[in-house]
Amino acid sequence: MYEKYVKTLKDHSIKITSQRLEILKYLNEHHTHPNVEEIYSELKKKHPSLSRTTVYNSLEILKKNKIVQSLTISGSELRYDIEESLHHHFLCKKCGAILDISITCPNMDRTLDGGHRVEEVQGYFKGICKNCQTTEKGRRTNG
Amino acid sequence: MYEKYVKTLKDHSIKITSQRLEILKYLNEHHTHPNVEEIYSELKKKHPSLSRTTVYNSLEILKKNKIVQSLTISGSELRYDIEESLHHHFLCKKCGAILDISITCPNMDRTLDGGHRVEEVQGYFKGICKNCQTTEKGRRTNG
DNA sequence: TACTAAATTGTAATAATATCAAATTAGAAA
DNA sequence: TTTCTAATTTGATATTATTACAATTTAGTA
Known part of the structure; x- marks a missing residue:
């Protein structure tokens, strides 16, 4: 267990x-x-x-x-x-859910602007999630 | 003024x-x-x-x-x-400075994971800035 | 110049997190 | 297996960032 x-x-x-x-x-x-x-x-x-x-x-x-x-x-x-594996996050402004996003950032593990050593990257995306868009259109409730 | x-x-x-x-x-x-x-x-x-x-x-x-x-x-x-124009940010873990980073994220203005509508993107990079690396090596103080 | 809705102010409330000392416990050593 | 100690847990209290709110002031329109 x-x-x-x-x-x-x-x-x-x-x-x-x-x-x-x-x-x-x-x-x-x-x-x-x-x-x-x-x-x-x-x-x-x-x-x-x-x-x-x-x-x-x-x-x-x-x-x-x-x-x-x-x-x-x-x-x-x-x-x-x-x-776990590197992933980024999406915050839905409507329902507040935070979802894992499986894109990779091409700037990871690099040196930025000629010298800053990057050790961590966090990509935050905000908008309206798939589910909330459906709800908007179809006027269904989220439960 | x-x-x-x-x-x-x-x-x-x-x-x-x-x-x-x-x-x-x-x-x-x-x-x-x-x-x-x-x-x-x-x-x-x-x-x-x-x-x-x-x-x-x-x-x-x-x-x-x-x-x-x-x-x-x-x-x-x-x-x-x-x-101003879209830019991302770098936080130096040593001196605490937050610096503008002028890379563009290829995932802006897109739909993620098959349907999430992206309205904002924030890229946070953390590590050691150029200046603090120099200080480390050269044993100079930051003032 | 007068009026009104909106903004500013200061105080008090809330929420997230940190601090700390006393009690408990994990795990090393006997 | 028991003993010991440093690390952990607990709960109370402190601190910090932010919000709420009511009274006062003010920007901008009439």
């Missing part, structure tokens, strides 16, 4: 705690780019002793180890994502 | 106030992507009656009119930038 998350933590020499395993599992099963509050309140249901600070701390150490990444696309709070 | 900013506001049918003119002027003369606090405290020096709320409000209306744009690249607060 948790073997793969145990392995991930071990591989990075991070102490294995149930809180960290639960957070990793949650992110792995919910690719919706949740914020801290969502992760906290969801996990709190099954693990009432969980503290919000632990969620912040855990995400921080996972981020330092490049196991997760944080996104600032929403503008008001950090959103979290399991780090 | 302020004619160009007056024109900008008039062109967008935004009421002309000295506060808005000062903010526009500040952004036009400081392409450092300042946050609200920087803009506020700088302008407050010459205009002691200025309120922080006014800075927030003004930036908001300027943003709605696409005269300025806000960046979330720093992660903790919004940074502001005069909207």
Whole structure:
């Protein structure tokens, strides 16, 4: 059940705690780019002793180890994502969904403007998602 | 002195106030992507009656009119930038500078993943800027 | 010049995140 | 397996960025 998350933590020499395993599992099963509050309140249901600070701390150490990444696309709070292959993100201005976008940026791994060393690239696209466009046209509700 | 900013506001049918003119002027003369606090405290020096709320409000209306744009690249607060030609941004992890990057993204003005309508694109590059690399090697201080 | 809707101001509220000290626990060492 | 200690978790409190709001002021029209 948790073997793969145990392995991930071990591989990075991070102490294995149930809180960290639960957070990793949650992110792995919910690719919706949740914020801290969502992760906290969801996990709190099954693990009432969980503290919000632990969620912040855990995400921080996972981020330092490049196991997760944080996104600032929403503008008001950090959103979290399991780090997999490089991908970018699309924010729907209507429904708020954050979607993974599988394009590659030709400027990754390069030196910019004659000397700036690039270590990370985040591409944020904003607009109206496919589903919301359909809703607009067809006057259907989103549920 | 302020004619160009007056024109900008008039062109967008935004009421002309000295506060808005000062903010526009500040952004036009400081392409450092300042946050609200920087803009506020700088302008407050010459205009002691200025309120922080006014800075927030003004930036908001300027943003709605696409005269300025806000960046979330720093992660903790919004940074502001005069909207000019499309460009992207580089954040130096060492000195914190945010620099304009003049590459064009081939995915702008397109439909992504078979249907998401793209209206805005922000490319965030993070790493070590040219200047900080020199400092590293040469062991010079940044001043 | 007078009027009114909109903008400015300052205070207070909210939301996200950071700090910190006390209690708990993972995992190394005995 | 038990003991020990450094690291982690917890919860309370602090801080920071931003928003809400009511009273005052002002831009721009009539």
